[in-house]
Amino acid sequence: MAEHQEHSPWTERPSVALRPSNTGPIADFDAGSTPGFDGDKSLGEKTLVERGRALDDLQDMLYANGRSGDHRSVLLVLQGMDTAGKGGIVRHVGGLADPQGLSIKAFGKPTAEELEHDFLWRIRKAVPPAGHIGIFDRSHYEDVLPVRVHNLVPESEWEKHYEMINEFEQDLVETGTTVIKCALVVSKEEQRKRLAERLDRPDKYWKFNPDDIDERAYWDDYLEAYQAIFDRCDTDSAPWYVIPANKKWYARLTVCELLIEALDSLDLGWPAADFDVDVQKKRLAASA
Numbered sequence: 001m002a003e004h005q006e007h008s009p010w011t012e013r014p015s016v017a018l019r020p021s022n023t024g025p026i027a028d029f030d031a032g033s034t035p036g037f038d039g040d041k042s043l044g045e046k047t048l049v050e051r052g053r054a055l056d057d058l059q060d061m062l063y064a065n066g067r068s069g070d071h072r073s074v075l076l077v078l079q080g081m082d083t084a085g086k087g088g089i090v091r092h093v094g095g096l097a098d099p100q101g102l103s104i105k106a107f108g109k110p111t112a113e114e115l116e117h118d119f120l121w122r123i124r125k126a127v128p129p130a131g132h133i134g135i136f137d138r139s140h141y142e143d144v145l146p147v148r149v150h151n152l153v154p155e156s157e158w159e160k161h162y163e164m165i166n167e168f169e170q171d172l173v174e175t176g177t178t179v180i181k182c183a184l185v186v187s188k189e190e191q192r193k194r195l196a197e198r199l200d201r202p203d204k205y206w207k208f209n210p211d212d213i214d215e216r217a218y219w220d221d222y223l224e225a226y227q228a229i230f231d232r233c234d235t236d237s238a239p240w241y242v243i244p245a246n247k248k249w250y251a252r253l254t255v256c257e258l259l260i261e262a263l264d265s266l267d268l269g270w271p272a273a274d275f276d277v278d279v280q281k282k283r284l285a286a287s288a
Contacts, residue, residue: 013261018036019242025227027220032247041249059098061268062266073127073132074134076136078090084185084245088251096256103129103134107139123136141233144158144165183243230242241258
């Protein structure tokens with residue numbers, strides 16, 4: 001990885017190692033693994049701090065270009081089972097960048113107004129503006145995940161959503177938005193431990209939802225639904241990445257690296273001044 005230090009702990013780019021075509025079936029996926037990373041938690045956390053500075057610099061450049069008329073943006077889509085760490089990614093990775101250049105949206109159950117429109121209506125309204133990194137905590141994929149698992153609409157309806165999603169994402173890419181989609185995968189046992197922690201700690205009660213226990217009965221159905229989105233909606237223009245999330249430090253570092261690689265690919269530079277710099281220096285020197 002050219003942008004890393006000479007002795008990088010990465011042995012393979014996350015953008016390669018974690019594509020669904022390389023990770024294999026999600027039903028056999030090891031959520032406790034650290035693909036492509038040759039190091040432990042201590043090194044991972046240290047690397048995240050270092051790489052966070054690179055992310056911050058690149059995001060500043062993206063934002064500056066957006067203010068200067070560049071239409072490009074980046075969209076990070078986060079999906080995952082409950083407790084997979086989506087909120088932690090928002091805080092610990094998004095928090096590495098300047099908040100003025102972030103656009104964050106969490107999607108819960110659709111409101112009455114949202115249900116009056118097609119499922120992409122609320123998503124289109126949240127697409128990041130020029131110069132921003134947008135983060136979706138859940139997304140349009142809810143309509144082929146819980147909607148599919150619980151048969152909330154007829155199969156004839158949700159079956160159409162895959163192609164609608166592909167068309168929507170292709171349109172985003174063609175209009176200047178780089179799309180990164182991350183599926184955070186925890187094991188069923190790790191999820192049980194995280195739910196138990198929420199029940200053991202008063203400061204975590206607010207995060208606990210009794211429905212999360214009910215959803216565990218549909219674990220295999222969710223895996224099947226995730227496999228379907230990888231099979232049908234993983235494209236080179238809007239790729240999916242399957243990220244093992246039992247180790248939170250690894251998931252956060254990986255998402256950081258994916259963002260850095262996406263921003264690097266934009267080949268950004270600082271926007272040129274739209275004024276005569278020398279003239280303005282003289283004016284400033286002459287000002288009282």
